[in-house]
Amino acid sequence: MSIVLRVIPDHNKSVEQLGLPPVIEKIAEERRGLILVTGATGSGKSTTLASMIDCINSTRSGHIVTIASASGYIGVARLADYAASKWAAVGFDESLRAELRKVAPGVLTTVVCPFYINTGMFRGVRSRFPWLLPILEEDDVAERVVRAIRNGTRRVVLPWPVQMLPLLRVLPVGVFDWIANFLGVNTSMDEFVGRGGGKS
Numbered sequence: 001m002s003i004v005l006r007v008i009p010d011h012n013k014s015v016e017q018l019g020l021p022p023v024i025e026k027i028a029e030e031r032r033g034l035i036l037v038t039g040a041t042g043s044g045k046s047t048t049l050a051s052m053i054d055c056i057n058s059t060r061s062g063h064i065v066t067i068a069s070a071s072g073y074i075g076v077a078r079l080a081d082y083a084a085s086k087w088a089a090v091g092f093d094e095s096l097r098a099e100l101r102k103v104a105p106g107v108l109t110t111v112v113c114p115f116y117i118n119t120g121m122f123r124g125v126r127s128r129f130p131w132l133l134p135i136l137e138e139d140d141v142a143e144r145v146v147r148a149i150r151n152g153t154r155r156v157v158l159p160w161p162v163q164m165l166p167l168l169r170v171l172p173v174g175v176f177d178w179i180a181n182f183l184g185v186n187t188s189m190d191e192f193v194g195r196g197g198g199k200s
Contacts, residue, residue, distance in 0.1 A: 012050040028055035053107060061106030063149050066093040070115045073165040074180060078189040110148045114141050114158040124193035128184025132161055
């Protein structure tokens with residue numbers, strides 16, 4: 001038997017208290033740009049973001065965009081690890097939004113949950129009904145994200161049928177799974193080759 005425990009502090013630590021380089025505060029002060037905070041589970045991404053949010057909140061308003069996926073709403077065959085990280089990203093945005101509403105109302109969040117995007121990452125994926133669940137184009141998704149930031153939209157889910165997934169969760173599991181299979185969700189990765197070009 002194994003157990004993993006994680007201490008969750010009752011307050012955010014400052015950049016200095018975390019031992020982060022001072023440039024983190026300067027990055028948080030920037031008015032434009034894209035900040036990516038990445039790393040393995042437990043490496044301090046959320047803690048780093050919390051300290052940066054405190055920096056932003058003390059001086060101005062801001063907008064945090066979390067890039068997730070439609071896989072943050074539905075598990076997909078051959079994407080278990082990917083879907084797990086996207087469910088986490090959706091949950092992170094929801095929790096962050098709730099926390100910011102209390103402590104930093106000037107900082108908005110948006111979560112982006114697109115279906116497959118036509119990039120090398122998902123080369124070979126197929127949609128059974130492209131008129132209903134099309135493979136999205138990068139520029140279209142980017143444009144929707146920018147529009148969401150400008151309009152203060154909290155959630156971008158593409159294409160529109162993916163927005164129905166939370167409602168479908170009230171159905172019995174077998175019915176939900178049948179609908180996903182009928183739509184080709186669990187066969188969408190069958191011809192996947194990805195960036196490497198070889199079928200995995």
